[in-house]
Amino acid sequence: EAQVTQNPRYLITVTGKKLTVTCSQNMNHEYMSWYRQDPGLGLRQIYYSMNVEVTDKGDVPEGYKVSRKEKRNFPLILESPSPNQTSLYFCASSDGRRGQFFGPGTRLTVL
Amino acid sequence: AQKITQTQPGMFVQEKEAVTLDCTYDTSDPSYGLFWYKQPSSGEMIFLIYQGSYDQQNATEGRYSLNFQKARKSANLVISASQLGDSAMYFCAMREGDFGNEKLTFGTGTRLTIIP
Numbered sequence: 458e459a460q461v462t463q464n465p466r467y468l469i470t471v472t473g474k475k476l477t478v479t480c481s482q483n484m485n486h487e488y489m490s491w492y493r494q495d496p497g498l499g500l501r502q503i504y505y506s507m508n509v510e511v512t513d514k515g516d517v518p519e520g521y522k523v524s525r526k527e528k529r530n531f532p533l534i535l536e537s538p539s540p541n542q543t544s545l546y547f548c549a550s551s552d553g554r555r556g557q558f559f560g561p562g563t564r565l566t567v568l
Numbered sequence: 569a570q571k572i573t574q575t576q577p578g579m580f581v582q583e584k585e586a587v588t589l590d591c592t593y594d595t596s597d598p599s600y601g602l603f604w605y606k607q608p609s610s611g612e613m614i615f616l617i618y619q620g621s622y623d624q625q626n627a628t629e630g631r632y633s634l635n636f637q638k639a640r641k642s643a644n645l646v647i648s649a650s651q652l653g654d655s656a657m658y659f660c661a662m663r664e665g666d667f668g669n670e671k672l673t674f675g676t677g678t679r680l681t682i683i684p
Contacts, residue, residue, distance in 0.1 A: 488670040499572075499659060499674040500613075515671060529601065545615060553668045556603050556615030 459484045461560035463548050469566045470538060478563050480548030486558070488551040489531040491523060492517070493544040494562075498517055500547065512523040547562045569596065572662050574675035582683050587647040589678050591660030594641060602643040604634065605673070606657040616658075619643055637666040655682045 470476055482489065490505040492515075502515030506525040513552045522534040531550075535542060543566050547555035548557055573592045580585045593602065604616040619627045619634045627634040634639040635644040645653055 463620070488668070489645065490670055491674070492674075497676060499676040500661075500672075501674070503674055505670045513671070536628050545611070549613075551668065551670060555618050556605070557670070557672070558615070559605075559613035562613075 461550050461556060461558050463546075463560040463563050463564060466561060467564050469504045469568065471568050472539055473537050476535050476538060476565075478535075478546060478548075478565070480531045480533065480560060481529050482550040482558070483529065484529075484552070484558065485495070485528065486550035486552050487524065487528070488553050488557075490549045490551075490557065491531070491533045492549065493517065493543050494547065503533070515532055527565070538565075540567050543567050570639055570675075571664075571673045572675035574660055574678050576678045577676075578681070580680045580681050581650050581684055583652060583684070587650050587680060588635070589645040589647075589660075589680065590632055590659050591643045591645065591663050591675060592641055593643060593660075595664050597664045599664075599666050601635070601667070602636070603661040603663070604632070604643075604645045605661065606656045607659065607677070613659075617645065650682050652682050652684060653657045653658065655680060
């Protein structure tokens with residue numbers, strides 16, 4: 458089954474404790490992205506990747522890091538999380554021809 | 569300026585009626601793509617329909633169609649014969665530039681409620 462998986466689905470952590478949200482896709486897509494969704498703001502792109510080792514900033518990259526060492530994986534790293542990073546995070550992948558396939562989302566709470 | 573504007577925060581529609589969800593966009597790039605996504609209460613994002621700026625015809629996907637008016641910079645989603653399962657948040661999004669530019673900008677969404 459074609460899918461994008463994210464782990465964990467839910468995470469509660471404390472300020473400053475480094476965390477990683479994993480994202481993996483099994484569709485051999487070249488393009489992958491991370492978004493955050495906040496009430497009233499829609500989805501905002503954090504980072505995106507056009508291929509292995511090729512990444513670029515989206516609209517809200519501050520406080521986040523990404524890496525794309527393998528085509529299927531695109532982890533999101535929060536080196537020092539803060540409460541304003543409490544949000545619903547989505548990973549997505551695409552072949553660049555049609556819409557992006559989204560993962561199920563990760564709900565992050567930073568206390 | 570907002571690149572994607574969805575002016576209807578919420579809509580209530582009777583079951584079986586057609587629904588039009590508004591989306592206007594702003595770009596100076598001649599090549600762009602417009603997308604609609606559905607987000608039910610369970611939270612997942614579901615791709616519905618895509619319209620390219622050079623496409624000659626309006627896109628259709630089953631009960632979904634996109635009313636693309638390029639001169640007016642609008643890309644409204646039309647859902648025919650609405651069903652209870654259509655109740656969800658709907659997001660319009662735009663890709664500026666050619667395929668392969670995966671930087672997407674989303675609107676703030678419209679919450680659609682279908683009334684039995």
